[in-house]
Amino acid sequence: MFSPVLNSNDAYFYAVISKTMVNNHDWVNLYYGGQDWLDKPHLPFWLTALSFRIFGVSAFAYVLPGFIFHCIGAIYTYRLGKLLYSESTGIIAALIYVSSLHLLLSSMDIRAEAFLLGEIIPACYYYLRYDRIGNLKNLLLASSFTALALMTKGLFVVITIFSGLIAMWIYSGELRKIIQPKWLLAYALSLVATLPELVCLYLQFDLHPEKLVFGQHQVSGIRWFFWGSQFGRFFNSGPIVNNHGNPSFFIHTFLWAFLPWSLLFIASIVAACHRFKNESTKQRAASIYLQSSFWLTFIMFSATKFQLDHYTNIIMPFAAIIVANYLLNQTTHLAIITKSQQILTLLILLLNIVISIFFFRTNWLIISTLLPAALLGYSLLNFRKTAPIRTILVLPALAVTSSFTVLMLVNATIYRNFDAGYNIAQYLQGKSVATVYNLEVPGLINNLEFHTKMPTSETHLPIPNNYPYYLAIKNENLPWLESYNYQKLATFNELEMTKFIPAMLNNNKYQQSLIIIDLVKVTGLRSN
Numbered sequence: 001m002f003s004p005v006l007n008s009n010d011a012y013f014y015a016v017i018s019k020t021m022v023n024n025h026d027w028v029n030l031y032y033g034g035q036d037w038l039d040k041p042h043l044p045f046w047l048t049a050l051s052f053r054i055f056g057v058s059a060f061a062y063v064l065p066g067f068i069f070h071c072i073g074a075i076y077t078y079r080l081g082k083l084l085y086s087e088s089t090g091i092i093a094a095l096i097y098v099s100s101l102h103l104l105l106s107s108m109d110i111r112a113e114a115f116l117l118g119e120i121i122p123a124c125y126y127y128l129r130y131d132r133i134g135n136l137k138n139l140l141l142a143s144s145f146t147a148l149a150l151m152t153k154g155l156f157v158v159i160t161i162f163s164g165l166i167a168m169w170i171y172s173g174e175l176r177k178i179i180q181p182k183w184l185l186a187y188a189l190s191l192v193a194t195l196p197e198l199v200c201l202y203l204q205f206d207l208h209p210e211k212l213v214f215g216q217h218q219v220s221g222i223r224w225f226f227w228g229s230q231f232g233r234f235f236n237s238g239p240i241v242n243n244h245g246n247p248s249f250f251i252h253t254f255l256w257a258f259l260p261w262s263l264l265f266i267a268s269i270v271a272a273c274h275r276f277k278n279e280s281t282k283q284r285a286a287s288i289y290l291q292s293s294f295w296l297t298f299i300m301f302s303a304t305k306f307q308l309d310h311y312t313n314i315i316m317p318f319a320a321i322i323v324a325n326y327l328l329n330q331t332t333h334l335a336i337i338t339k340s341q342q343i344l345t346l347l348i349l350l351l352n353i354v355i356s357i358f359f360f361r362t363n364w365l366i367i368s369t370l371l372p373a374a375l376l377g378y379s380l381l382n383f384r385k386t387a388p389i390r391t392i393l394v395l396p397a398l399a400v401t402s403s404f405t406v407l408m409l410v411n412a413t414i415y416r417n418f419d420a421g422y423n424i425a426q427y428l429q430g431k432s433v434a435t436v437y438n439l440e441v442p443g444l445i446n447n448l449e450f451h452t453k454m455p456t457s458e459t460h461l462p463i464p465n466n467y468p469y470y471l472a473i474k475n476e477n478l479p480w481l482e483s484y485n486y487q488k489l490a491t492f493n494e495l496e497m498t499k500f501i502p503a504m505l506n507n508n509k510y511q512q513s514l515i516i517i518d519l520v521k522v523t524g525l526r527s528n
Contacts, residue, residue, distance in 0.1 A: 001063050001108070003412040005419050011109055012421070012446035014040075015062045018048035019450060022057070029204045033445075033458070036204060038213050038224055041197050043151035044115050057450070066110030069118030074098050076121040077317040083128060084286040085325050092324035092393060097317055099397035102257035104404045106313055112153050113313040119149040121317050123161045124293065130186065131165060131177075143186055147193030154229040160297045160314055167292030168285050201225055249307045250298060257312055258319060260344050260396035264337065265319050268326030275329075286325075294318040327392060334388045341392045348399040349376055352406050359410050359504075368409060372402045420494035420517045421447030424472060427490050427519065428452055434521075436470040439463065439480075441517055443496060444472060468523045475516040486520040493517070 006012055013032070020031050030037045030045060047065040055061040077097045082090035097103060106114055126142035129135065149157040169175045177183060201221025205211065209218040255262045272287055279287065294315045301311050330337065352373050360366035376398050416422060421444050428436065436452060437459040438445045449456040454470075461480060463471065473481070475491065494515040495503055503510040 001060050001067060003108075003408065003416075004059055005411055005416045005422055006059050006062065006109075006447070006450070010111055011062065012450050014044065014111070015048065015057075015450045016446050018045045018052060018062070019057050021045055021049040022052045028200045036211055036213055038205065038219065038221065039229075040112060041151045041154060041225065041229070042200055043148060043197070044110075044112055047115070063108060063110055066114035067107055069115045070103070070107040071118070073117030073121050073317060076118070076125050077320055080121060080125045080128070080317070081321040081324055083125060084289065084321065086328070088328055089321065089324045092327060093317070093320040095393060095397060096261050096320035096323055099400050100257070100261060100316055100320070101259045101400050101403070102310070103313060103316055104400065105407070106310055108408065111310055113310050115152045116149055116157065116314050117317065119145050119152060120157060120160055120314055123149060124164065127161065127165060127186070128289075134182070139186060139189065143189035144193055146190040150190065150194045151197040155226060156230040156300070157314075159300060160293060163296040164289035164293035164318075167288050167296075171285065171288050198222060198225065246307070247302050250302050250312055253309045254298075254312050257309060258316060260341070260348065260400050261320070261323050263340060263344070264323045264326065264392075267333075267337070268323050271326055271330075272322065290318050290322050294322070327389060334392075338388045338391050341396050345376070345395040345399045348396070348403055349373055352399070352402050355406050355410070359414055363413075365409055365413060368405070372398075372405060376402060415495075415497070415500055418493050418495035418500065418514075419447060420444055420472070420492040420515070421449075422451050423492050424448055424490075424517075424519055425451030427492075428454060428470065434469045435464075435466065436472065437464065439471055439473045439477070441472055441474055441494070441515065444494065444517070448472065463522065465525075468521055471520050471522050472517055473520065475518050478518060478520075481520065481522070483526055484522050485524050485526050486522045489519045489521055491516060491518050 006015065017030055017032050017037060021027060024031070027046065027049070030040075030042065044066070048062055051061040051065050055064070074094050074097050078090040078094035080090070081093035103117075123142050123145035126138045126145065130138040130142050146158070146161055149161065166175070166178065169177050201224070205213065205219050205221030205224070211217070211219065213219040258265060269291075272291065276284060276287060297315050298312070301307065327337075353370065356366050356370055356373070376395070379395060379398065420441075424436070425448060433454055436448065436454050436456045438448060438456070439459055439461075445456065445458050459471075463481075463484070470489075471481075471486070478488075494517055495513055499509070499513040503513045
């Protein structure tokens with residue numbers, strides 16, 4: 001959390017919008033690059049901006065709100081597992097949650113899904129309690145968490161929140177509950193609690209039809225919230241589209257994202273189908289609830305062409321509870337499961353060692369990665385004498401945690417050298433204040449604007465005449481400045497995060513992907 005480098009362009013992008021909100025003292029309008037911005041609801045930006053106000057603008061302050069909601073998701077994964085099955089199920093499900101590879105990574109690389117984990121799972125928990133025992137407290141909390149989710153991602157979150165409940169009602173012949181006054185009140189309260197978002201959208205967009213948003217006038221923020229923000233993505237008909245979707249994308253994505261529990265999840269689905277007929281009514285209802293919550297959302301994601309790997313994060317808590325229940329009810333295949341998890345642990349362990357040696361070599365930080373690996377190897381040998389459930393759970397969790405440690409250290413110590421925006425901002429600390437322009441260097445402006453306290457802006461040829469100012473320019477483009485007086489201050493390297501690992505493994509890709517950026521100070525035109 002104290003790493004100075006954020007992990008993706010999206011994180012920088014969202015951080016800059018929140019920083020703008022703080023600098024403008026404007027909690028109603030969302031702006032990016034001086035333009036009205038309409039692509040995500042307000043809540044994550046409000047929370048991040050509040051964190052910036054309290055702690056100052058930093059990577060830590062950016063990560064903190066999303067990380068808190070990630071932890072809330074873990075707490076309510078435990079509580080939901082306990083409510084559906086037992087306390088032991090809840091504890092194991094929480095362990096699976098906090099040690100799933102992509103959830104670990106997403107707890108630092110904050111996007112909307114980090115917030116959703118701490119909103120959707122509590123909403124599911126309180127709606128289940130509301131269905132069983134009523135109670136005003138359950139109603140208010142469920143509606144509040146639902147509203148938070150709506151103000152984070154939009155209307156489609158209700159599919160994940162309500163699909164399990166509706167499937168249970170269909171199975172038990174109680175579908176009429178969906179229109180009972182008790183539930184109509186719940187829907188209404190959720191919508192009422194969403195009013196802060198709707199009011200802000202109305203004030204920024206519906207009141208100003210003259211604004212140009214994504215090339216269109218008369219854009220309604222309210223209509224966008226109820227249709228464009230989600231259905232536009234689902235039908236790939238909005239201003240932001242993706243034409244490379246594949247129905248199988250989330251299958252292989254989930255298999256690596258849910259490591260080290262992917263194989264156990266597959267086994268638990270097969271086992272759930274086999275034992276369904278022999279289960280009690282309560283157990284069947286729990287199984288239907290979890291399976292429906294997981295699969296309906298999974299199928300919805302797979303049906304759209306707009307596909308990103310972090311989308312599956314919000315259904316991992318349901319998968320964690322399914323796996324936890326499977327392990328606690330497993331009696332005949334424990335030896336096979338134990339052996340498979342030991343092999344998986346060993347493979348992850350070897351990969352950690354290889355990555356550590358490759359990146360750190362003689363650096364003292366290699367101790368920070370190889371020491372946990374050595375302890376894990378020792379545990380791998382000695383856990384044979386303990387209960388199988390400990391081997392199945394603890395060793396893979398430690399292995400993935402060790403991997404996370406390695407990746408975060410690589411990010412904080414190696415990749416930071418290729419984050420030009422961060423390094424330019426560090427270089428400019430204490431220098432005379434002037435505008436920092438980015439001259440057609442792709443992807444630089446967001447991380448530069450986030451980390452520096454100086455005014456920043458994109459620019460193109462011909463460059464501005466408000467001398468003096470700082471200018472970030474590709475090294476190969478320096479001849480563009482031959483008619484200007486300028487002083488070359490420093491040179492920085494830039495690599496996109498997605499290209500970092502391939503570039504480190506292949507020198508040709510490194511040379512192709514590396515962007516060399518010069519920081520110059522332009523003082524005026526050259527005299528003829």
